[in-house]
Amino acid sequence: MLLKALNQLRSTRSLLYHLQSPTWTSNFDHIANKAIATAGKVFFTTTTTTSATQTSPTPSQSWGTKKQKRSVKLRAAAADFIMSNPEIEKQLAPLRERVQEQGNLVRELKAKGAPELDVKKAVAELKVRKKLLEEKELALTPSVVSFDRAKMEDLLKRRFFYDQSFAIYGGITGQYDFGPMGCALKSNILSLWRQYFALEEQMLEVDCSILTPEPVLKASGHVERFADLMVKDVKTGECFRLDHLIKQALEKLCKAKEATAELKAECEDIIIKLDGYNKQELADILSKFNIKSPLTGNDLTEPIEFNLMFATQIGPTGLVKGFLRPETAQGIFVNFKRLLEFNQGKLPFAVAQIGNSFRNEISPRSGLIRVREFTMAEIEHFCDPTQKDYPKFVNIKQEVMTLYSACNQMDGKSAQQLSIGEAVGSSLVANETLGYYMARIQQFLLAIGIKPECLRFRQHMSNEMAHYACDCWDAEILTSYGWVECVGCADRSAYDLGQHTSATGVRLVAEKRLPAPKTIEVSEIVPNKQALGKTFKKEAKTITEALAKLTLEEINQVEEQLTNNGHYNLTLTDGSAHQLEKDTIQVKRSSKTIHVEEFIPSVVEPSFGIGRIMYALLEHNFQCRDGDEQRCYFTLPPIISPLKCSILPLSNNADFQPFTQQLSSSLTKAELSHKVDDSSGSIGRRYARTDEIAIPYGITVDFDTLKTPHTVTLRDRDSMKQVRVSLEEVVGVVKDLATARVKWEDILQKYPIFEQQEATK
């Protein structure tokens, strides 16, 4: 249920991020080695923005970002750097104060139940102030390393990690094909995800239909609410996403020579507040600035709500409307009864699903981050709303997390480091179940290679949170696009099951045994159908229904009136009154012993955007060799690397071939994906090629291999160090390394270092 979540990237901006780094791990951060050396902590800041040129949804052959070479600077920063620098803190103090002041105003307005519009305005202003603070923090932090997104994207395209779909046909924006390396990486991430979640928690994994009939998505709210605002060129029909269009137009206005300082200030103010405006306010801005189509100069329509779901017809009649699902979660909710039964009626249990979802973005952008077709991995954890403790919470309660609470966001404070045990203990995180998943999400993200100092959990502020949710934390990852929401983790209470229950009449509920059987008094009105029918004809049914809905108190009144007056005067909702005589109805009292009670389970939902995670992962692991900007590579952890090993014969000498073949078939038997590169390039060039596709280990067959005992060299991608290992042992060593059973450091201890080949490049 990334519904709100996926919409959120729009409003997230590069926030300064401080870290005490207690979760620092040994596989940490090769990008930032230098940064660490100087300042100990890193974060990104984008030096150009990503907007402009993206408003047109016209298919284009280039990636969203191809032609805009963006230089993104990696900077060193740290709470202690800023905090220990009184000069900087002095400059920030007034900004922090302004945020807090506005945060207090928002709280106050809410407390006194001020009109929604007033609250919204106050929140928009709060965001403006937060943004100013963040920007100042960023500006005061010295830049250290530079990350070149264009260079990374060039490598990703060149080695076909992924690329635009249907490019030979002109391509479609917002759709990507994963090539061999991207596909293997994705598949390895998903395997590990299954291990981390489905297997570890014994979840029920399901695989539901993508094509979804309309009534299901009406109940979930997607038909009505899953929309973005756009405008159309009145002549050509070209569509523009409204917020993008306004931003672009006002930025252009500001840049014009004749722009006054006043105009500039007004435009900048609007741009900052864009997310807070409603449809009418945006329409007013359009007309005030007389904004036209940026492509033709033609007039534009009024803002239109464009539903982001892809519609189609199921079956040949054209009468059954369906959509491609916008999230996988609904498939789980509609199967709740079957799943509860599979779990023998017991709660809690969790259901997982991995699959594709679709949203018809008006103008896809930012590469893999905003696309039309994407893979999600979602979990729906169903539990008793009164029992949100988690037995395994004790295992992870020491996990230290970077939590950016709603409160800190309102107060102009930074994110804080806290163990999840403390966070749940102090009720900062609503309950153990939510906290457990947050900690496991963090463990998973770090295991696949996300840098700990670029990960935070940001709590939704009450105005962002869906009205039915109790608490919601997004795992945000810092990339060159700023903080990107990659995993949502929400306590959605009973909302979804309740919606589908109302829509279908099928009670999606669970039962629990009462501590002791309970005797309850049942009062009901039993109509004499014959007598009622005779008196009221067609209206008898409406009357019977109205009687069934009476409260206990009303039933008591009925009894009283019947006894005292011999009849009861019933008033229907339409205002009509009916006199019911004594012989037409009867009040019946009985007692009933009940052993169980029904309830709608609560849902805790971690929802992973796999494409976004992959993109962040690639950024965090992109590296160039010291002194050779052209030799780029990815430091992906072996466990998720697309291929685990390369086999490189030193030359095309025929004597090497049997060894190459034997190694290849042994690696296959050990289920280790690998690549034989027997092309004619120098060994150094071939290593560079395998580095580019993140192969962590390389086996070289050389002339010494021919001698007995047969040996080969084994090279580590990240350190470029090599050891000499016997032919029999090497596959086992690679297996242990690739499954994280041993570390390269252990191998260095055990086997003799080898220092020759790489020099021959």
Add this chain to the structure above:
Amino acid sequence: MLLKALNQLRSTRSLLYHLQSPTWTSNFDHIANKAIATAGKVFFTTTTTTSATQTSPTPSQSWGTKKQKRSVKLRAAAADFIMSNPEIEKQLAPLRERVQEQGNLVRELKAKGAPELDVKKAVAELKVRKKLLEEKELALTPSVVSFDRAKMEDLLKRRFFYDQSFAIYGGITGQYDFGPMGCALKSNILSLWRQYFALEEQMLEVDCSILTPEPVLKASGHVERFADLMVKDVKTGECFRLDHLIKQALEKLCKAKEATAELKAECEDIIIKLDGYNKQELADILSKFNIKSPLTGNDLTEPIEFNLMFATQIGPTGLVKGFLRPETAQGIFVNFKRLLEFNQGKLPFAVAQIGNSFRNEISPRSGLIRVREFTMAEIEHFCDPTQKDYPKFVNIKQEVMTLYSACNQMDGKSAQQLSIGEAVGSSLVANETLGYYMARIQQFLLAIGIKPECLRFRQHMSNEMAHYACDCWDAEILTSYGWVECVGCADRSAYDLGQHTSATGVRLVAEKRLPAPKTIEVSEIVPNKQALGKTFKKEAKTITEALAKLTLEEINQVEEQLTNNGHYNLTLTDGSAHQLEKDTIQVKRSSKTIHVEEFIPSVVEPSFGIGRIMYALLEHNFQCRDGDEQRCYFTLPPIISPLKCSILPLSNNADFQPFTQQLSSSLTKAELSHKVDDSSGSIGRRYARTDEIAIPYGITVDFDTLKTPHTVTLRDRDSMKQVRVSLEEVVGVVKDLATARVKWEDILQKYPIFEQQEATK
């Protein structure tokens, strides 16, 4: 590219199938144990047909087959049973002869280039005769065991292997949700598929977009040809698939009291030949029998071609038409250039893709076999058309296959048993690459638990095969629905790459180095553009183009005419003639050294329908315990079983809990999916529940477990035998069993038999 393949089920019918069973394996066929004991071989025969009641595409809450309880008989048969029975062979002989006679006629017609319609008629008659032969063979074979499809489907629904999607909303026909057990089974099959194909052959696996823009599917032929015929009720708009409708109507006619023998014969004849009729012939049948809507009795429209792709719009303008892909293959073809480059320009290489495809069936039926949304696993093997040998062919050439050649189908003969080496050697199978994949497909299907005697490879007859294909074999699996095509394996030559090259102008070709550089003479006509333009104005361009297309011979003529007459008379394709003077054109001769030549690679395509394979697998592994028809279970091989192990504490004694927990966490660490069942049922009942979901091994914690040394019992699902194993060893034993490193028989040898608990049920 199941395009043709997926359409084919329609025409496949239960064929008698003989087997010498050289591929008989030890994990063989629990269904048929009895059958084997008597006759040695088994096959299914459906005693009721699947048609009727399925023509309406209206959503229905029941499975396609739920209410039609079908009793399907499992029979014992064998080539030797029939062949060794001269009485039976005597009865079949005339039928065999009639097939052969017609087969010869078809060959003859083709040889002399008879009109297409005549060939088509002859083929239709051939199919009729084949069907009569098959039915007779079936009728003469004694029935042995009965398989109850309704019972299996009940179990599949009850334990939520899969069930109709969105059932609480009334459901949609042809869409299924896989519950925990179905999803795990599917996911295990796909993992093994990756190992068998992608890893073993070092294929490039890709993951391409589902939403496909129209031009791509125009080029592939899907927009024009991927259609079924239907008719509509003129008043209600209700749609019916034409062939289903006619069949249903004629069957009803036959059953009517007043039906004459003549009418019956005519109807039966039409029903048999249905697949062979074209649109006009079907329209004639509609009108001849005055067929109306079976639901309303209203008139019907003329037959309409209904395209089976789901259409949608990409982007907000409504101008970019797209479809949900009907197969995954096109995503591979359009990425050919990138993939070739990834493979450093070298051929052969193979690309694999697993993903969902969609077809908007007019009336889905037969459960998982004909659905609207399905998972495919496709391979495109690209190779030099002149080099279709396969280096690893030698590894599998002994694999014995059941091959049902086009020739045998035409001659009224049965399928034959042959090693793939012999089949390729004798050119029955076109080449080593095709043969290699066929053998690997067989190995894979047997490994997941398809019964060898229910698997055959049927060659497409030339009239079934797409015009561009050289050879095509379908892996067909015998189920209670008859022989179902589950994997297509086709040599598609250069068709697909050629189509996309023509459509885009992007040359999807490979290069190969010539054995030696070649000097070629280049003759061309160089036009004097200025002079030509002056003389011919607008037509100059057409003339220039026509000149560029001249053959060497024609160029020689041009030179001759210019020399002799001073001009050349060019005739254009539209018939117009133009006299080109000496000064307007010039013949240029030069020589050029070339080192490489370009060619369009051939494609060999194995294409797996995962849902169909799963369904067949479930049927082949469905069993009931001797003497207890209510205790049903699945004998799925451990390697693909949804869960590998159960943990059952003997009772809810609190002392068992630490052992249960320890086992569960050890199994998780060993990556073994498992289920703890600590509910209160007797151990026997709980075993029965785990049997239903195919859990192959069960660990029971009992009072002896509490004693030191701690031990548990380990139970085998299929034999129900138990052994006593130490607590430390048991997880390792299960791991070895689940990954097929050891067999249960080995375990029986090694550990003491345990004989107590199951009796307590």
